[in-house]
Amino acid sequence: MTSQIPSFDIRRFTHPASPGDRQAFVDELGAAYREWGFAGIRNHGIPQAQIDEAYATFKAFFALPEEVKKRYHVAGGGGARGYTPFGVETAKGSKHFDLKEFWHIGREIARDSKYAADMAENQWPAEIPEFKRVGYGLYQSLDALGSQVLSALALHIGLAxxxxxxxxxxxxxxxxxxxxxxITTDDIPNVRAGAHEDINLITLLVGASAEGLEVLSRKGEWVPFTADADTIVVNIGDMLQRLTNHVYPSTTHRVVNPPGEKARQPRYSTPFFLHPNPDFLIDVLPSCITPDNPSRYPEAITAEGYLQERLREIKLK
Structure with missing residues (x-):
């Protein structure tokens, strides 16, 4: 692999020019994830106008007065839905909280679903009427794209x-x-998001508005990854790392404060954390156990159990 995180045209998988090209895409994508745990996905089919409208809508919410935003903070909800104010989430093992505020949109499910106890109702800010349409529209688009990436990764490790x-x-x-x-002073010890790994199966990051994302290479070097405007960054999370017995590594990454005047600019970012169903049992796949890579996790755990364990570690619970 090169020292640069690669990007791929997903049309080679969804609309291949030949059967051989589809297999080549699976091979190349899988090799990139084995090396980096990160890749860029181009030609993903999500219109730029949809992404731009989503960012404009989210910026409008964050520009609301603090007392208005805090009405949508769900006390005791662990940040699962609605608004989480500045200075709460802390990367695992970090002394300092992250320099960010955020909102969570979850899956819309029937309230008589067997998953209702694990998946709270969404909050929608009345002050931004288009928030639900725009936010949930982007949710559905990224959910569908994530499913395509998972399909390719499944083939790479011998699954259906x-x-x-x-x-x-x-x-x-x-x-x-x-x-x-x-960032208005030079003496803040925090970084915008401390070094961490994601909890879920895969994360899709759309339209990061500024540089700052860095990925820790196998050599121990921080590699900047500022994707092109038409590229969605997709990385492996801890659940998929555990399921695949570290065949796909969940790579440490962070968001650093840019130098000089760039730090005086706000940064907006919209990751989509793709999770399995709450009752999915994360148990090491037999196809990922070899004499050279024996099972690292003899005990299985449900996705919901694992999520709750990790939320406590990052101070959201």
Whole structure:
């Protein structure tokens, strides 16, 4: 692999020029994830106008007065839905909280669903009438794209292409619009988002508005990854790392404060955290156990159990 995180045209998978090209895409994508745990996805089919409208809508919410935003903070909800104010979430093992505020949009499910106890109702800010249409529209688009990426990764490790379909169709996935406010002093010890790994199966990051994302390479070097405007960054989370026995690594990453005047600019970011269904059992796949890579996790755990364990570690619970 090169020292640069690669990007791929997903049309080679969804609309391949030849059967051989589809297989080549699976091979190349899988190799990139084994090396980096990160890749860029181009030609994903989500219109730029949809992304732009979503960012404009999220910025309008974050520009509301603090007392208005805090009406949508769900006390005791662990940040699962609605608004989480500045200075709460802390990267695992970090002394300092992250420099960000954010909102969580979850899956819309019937309230008599068997998952209703694990998946709270969404909050929708009355002050921004288009928020639900725009926010949930982007949620659905990224959910569908994530399913395509998982299909390719399933093939790469010897599973059926549709292996993940019925395991994520009611997933407790989250769309998280984030606002990193401008940094106005030079003595803040925090970074915008401390070094961490994601909890879920995969994360899709659309339209990061500024540089700052860095990925820790296998050599121990921080590699900047500012994707092109038409590229969605997709990375492996801890649940998929555990399921695949570290065949796909959940790579440490962070959002650093840019130098000089760029730090005086706000940063907006919208990751989509794709989760399995709450009762999915994360148990190491037999195809990912070899003499050279024996099972690292003899005990299985449900997706919901794992999520709650991790939320406590990052101070959201």
């Amino acid at each position: 292409e549709n292996y993940f379909a019925d395991k994520t169709d009611s997933g407790n996935s989250i769309l998280r619009p984030i606002h990193y406010p401008p």
